[in-house]
Amino acid sequence: MSVNVNGMLGYGRRLPVRRWGKISSRWRRLPVKTAHWLTLGVAVAVAIAPIYWLANLATHSESDIVSGRPSLLLGFGSLGGVTDPPNDIPILSWLRNSLIVGVGTSLLSIVLAASAAFGLSRFRFRGWGTFAFLVFFTQMLPSALLVIPLYSMLLTFNLLNNLVSLVLVDAAFAMPICVWIIKGAMDRIPRELDEAVRLDGGGSLGLLRRVILPLVAPSIAAAAVVAFLGGWNDFLFANTFITSENLWTTSKGLASLYGQYSTPIPLIMAFALLFSLPPVAFFLLMQRRIVAGLTAGAVKG
Amino acid sequence: MSGAFAYIVVFIMYPMGRSIWMSFTNASLLGGSSRFIGLDNYRQLFTTGDFGQSLWVTLVYVAAVTCGAMVVGVGCALLVERVRTAQAVVRTALILPWAMPTLVVGLLFALIFDPNIGVLNYVLHFAGIGKIGWVTNNSLALWSVAAVSVWTVFPFVMLVTLAALGSVEGELYDESAVDGASVWQTLRFVTLPTIAPSLRIVALLTVIWSFQLFQVTWVLTEGGPINGTNFLIINLYKTGFIDQQLGSAASIGVIGLGFSVCATVAYFLLERRRNSAV
Numbered sequence: 268m269s270v271n272v273n274g275m276l277g278y279g280r281r282l283p284v285r286r287w288g289k290i291s292s293r294w295r296r297l298p299v300k301t302a303h304w305l306t307l308g309v310a311v312a313v314a315i316a317p318i319y320w321l322a323n324l325a326t327h328s329e330s331d332i333v334s335g336r337p338s339l340l341l342g343f344g345s346l347g348g349v350t351d352p353p354n355d356i357p358i359l360s361w362l363r364n365s366l367i368v369g370v371g372t373s374l375l376s377i378v379l380a381a382s383a384a385f386g387l388s389r390f391r392f393r394g395w396g397t398f399a400f401l402v403f404f405t406q407m408l409p410s411a412l413l414v415i416p417l418y419s420m421l422l423t424f425n426l427l428n429n430l431v432s433l434v435l436v437d438a439a440f441a442m443p444i445c446v447w448i449i450k451g452a453m454d455r456i457p458r459e460l461d462e463a464v465r466l467d468g469g470g471s472l473g474l475l476r477r478v479i480l481p482l483v484a485p486s487i488a489a490a491a492v493v494a495f496l497g498g499w500n501d502f503l504f505a506n507t508f509i510t511s512e513n514l515w516t517t518s519k520g521l522a523s524l525y526g527q528y529s530t531p532i533p534l535i536m537a538f539a540l541l542f543s544l545p546p547v548a549f550f551l552l553m554q555r556r557i558v559a560g561l562t563a564g565a566v567k568g
Numbered sequence: 569m570s571g572a573f574a575y576i577v578v579f580i581m582y583p584m585g586r587s588i589w590m591s592f593t594n595a596s597l598l599g600g601s602s603r604f605i606g607l608d609n610y611r612q613l614f615t616t617g618d619f620g621q622s623l624w625v626t627l628v629y630v631a632a633v634t635c636g637a638m639v640v641g642v643g644c645a646l647l648v649e650r651v652r653t654a655q656a657v658v659r660t661a662l663i664l665p666w667a668m669p670t671l672v673v674g675l676l677f678a679l680i681f682d683p684n685i686g687v688l689n690y691v692l693h694f695a696g697i698g699k700i701g702w703v704t705n706n707s708l709a710l711w712s713v714a715a716v717s718v719w720t721v722f723p724f725v726m727l728v729t730l731a732a733l734g735s736v737e738g739e740l741y742d743e744s745a746v747d748g749a750s751v752w753q754t755l756r757f758v759t760l761p762t763i764a765p766s767l768r769i770v771a772l773l774t775v776i777w778s779f780q781l782f783q784v785t786w787v788l789t790e791g792g793p794i795n796g797t798n799f800l801i802i803n804l805y806k807t808g809f810i811d812q813q814l815g816s817a818a819s820i821g822v823i824g825l826g827f828s829v830c831a832t833v834a835y836f837l838l839e840r841r842r843n844s845a846v
Contacts, residue, residue: 307647310640311661317719318664320687321676333685407776407828411804412821415814500669502783507809518671522787525675532679539672550667551660 321543325536333532356530358538360513361520364430365499365542368516371434372441372498373491379438380445380490381480387446388453405443414507421508432508433501433516441497445490452486453479492549499545517542609819618795619803619820625792626799626824629714630778636718637774641725642767646759648726649733659730666723674787677716678703681788703788706796713785713797720784721777725770732766733759772835776828800824 417436418427426432456479464478480487502518509515515523521538524530613619648659665673680686681702689699702712740758760767782801785791791798791806798806800820808817 303647303650307644307651307658310644310647311658313719314662314665314723317673317676317680318668320680321672324676324679407825407832409780409801409804409821409824411782411801411808412818412825415808415818500671502671518669521671521675525678525787535675536679539675543668543672546669547664547667550663 321536321540325533325540327533329531329533356520356524356534356538357513358517358520358541361515361517362541364514365517367430368433368437368501368505369495369499369545371430372437373495375434375438376441376445376494376497377449377487377491380442380449380494381487383442383446384449384453385476385479388450405440410440410503414503417504418507427508428510428514430509430514433504434498436504436508437498437501438494441494445494448490448493449483449486452483456482489553492553496546496549609816610823612816613819613823618798621795622798622800622803622820623823625710625795625797626779629710629717629797629799630775632711632714633717633721633778633781634771634774636714637721637725638767638771640718641722641770642729644722644726645729645733649730662726663723665719666721668720670720670781670783671787673716673720674784677784678788681712704793706793709789709792709796713788716784716788717778717781720781721774725774728766728770729763732763736762768835768839772831775831779824779828800827 421427421432426435460478500518501516502522505516505519506522509519517538521535521542524535524538644662648655648662651658680688683689683699683701683704686702688702692698692700701708703709736759740762779799780801781799782805785797785799785802786805789797791802801824804817804820804824807813807820
């Protein structure tokens with residue numbers, strides 16, 4: 268029986284049968300295995316059920332939902348007519364705005380984070396301790412607390428009611444995590460490679476980045492996704508800094524729909540599903556990388 | 569590189585400083601000049617009845633969410649790690665709650681918890697139990713909100729634990745098997761102690777994040793039927809943007825921040841003591 272470690276996290280590690288402790292026959296292990304799968308099934312059901320319900324709500328008609336006797340199966344409604352939204356719900360412009368904020372945050376964050384990570388990783392700055400503390404500290408801050416001073420700052424620079432304000436602020440919050448992820452990857456590149464490049468006549472900045480950046484590209488991608496999600500999912504700042512309706516992001520738009528009795532629930536839920544697609548898709552694609560980056564520091568204590 | 573540093577200073581440290589300063593003034597959202605009023609905001613918080621309850625429900629909530637997320641997260645990680653067939657599928661399914669945008673989660677559960685048209689009460693009705701006010705009952709609301717929060721957060725705990733489990737060496741398990749350890753014994757004396765450092769830091773992160781969770785609580789209860797879920801962050805938002813008392817809001821924020829800082833300091837002190845004891 269072989270030991271197979273795959274992936275940088277050792278997921279799917281196969282260990283000898285004796286992993287379970289007692290050396291026992293297959294039959295004696297059956298009750299444990301059944302309990303194991305049963306519990307796992309319950310966990311998966313609890314994790315998925317609400318999401319299933321989201322799909323359910325989106326595919327039934329309003330009258331079905333409000334009747335108080337919801338059907339437990341998926342309906343056949345065409346997602347509440349999401350393909351033909353009422354004229355006063357500019358879902359497309361909302362999505363476009365969210366996309367702008369997300370992509371903007373992503374680009375700004377990784378540009379700043381990559382250079383910061385490079386500096387922290389390669390140059391023995393006295394800054395490392397303070398920067399690590401900063402990362403932690405920004406995680407601790409209630410963003411609601413910062414909204415007010417940020418609001419007046421943006422007011423002074425006449426950046427309110429402008430998607431750029433969201434990009435700037437969301438990037439500020441996303442950047443520390445991005446630095447963490449990218450630095451983790453850069454640390455794993457051996458210093459000998461640096462020396463080799465320098466010997467070949469490469470300058471610190473240019474050539475080194477042409478060598479190191481491609482090597483850490485997956486982590487940069489993961490960091491980009493994390494930053495994108497920070498911008499896409501943001502609600503508090505989008506709610507506070509933007510006033511004109513045509514600049515609303517989807518989170519603001521969705522929140523405004525809810526509570527109005529004029530908008531049918533299936534439609535709201537269908538939009539919510541749309542809104543959830545990018546984060547879920549990115550997460551599924553990137554889960555390994557993100558965790559690898561996030562735990563680069565944590566696992567080592 | 570200093571660009572990034574400067575960026576953080578401008579967008580985070582400076583507003584932070586402004587907020588702390590504001591907590592000592594009577595600034596208002598309506599504009600106009602604000603006066604320095606020293607510790608008045610803080611004094612007012614502690615003398616007018618409401619804040620004590622806000623503080624208490626916050627602490628209960630943070631404790632509940634942290635314990636819940638840790639237990640469920642670590643439990644799922646342990647279950648998932650030993651699965652060979654379809655491990656990726658199971659893991660993916662368990663990650664979904666974390667991937668969903670929190671606003672959507674809030675809206676969704678608002679509909680699920682609805683006393684009249686919500687599916688939970690429908691199922692209960694079927695089982696013969698009457699309607700339950702999941703978020704309308706003042707004492708129950710906190711636990712409902714906490715449960716949703718745990719649902720949102722546990723995948724992160726699970727992922728970190730999985731990573732930590734992956735770095736445990738196989739020999740440890742072989743040795744304990746030779747010693748004839750049962751599943752539970754292996755768990756208690758081999759697995760958990762080895763991944764304990766990661767668990768501790770994840771617990772700290774969860775505690776800190778629990779103080780910030782805003783969207784779900786806001787959409788579900790806006791502070792609870794009668795302040796039952798008026799957590800510090802909700803209180804801050806209401807005081808600042810609805811009551812328009814920026815100074816008071818800032819002081820609430822500073823207190824909340826104080827808790828997070830204390831938790832972090834406590835963590836580092838404990839870690840240091842642990843390391844020096846070894």
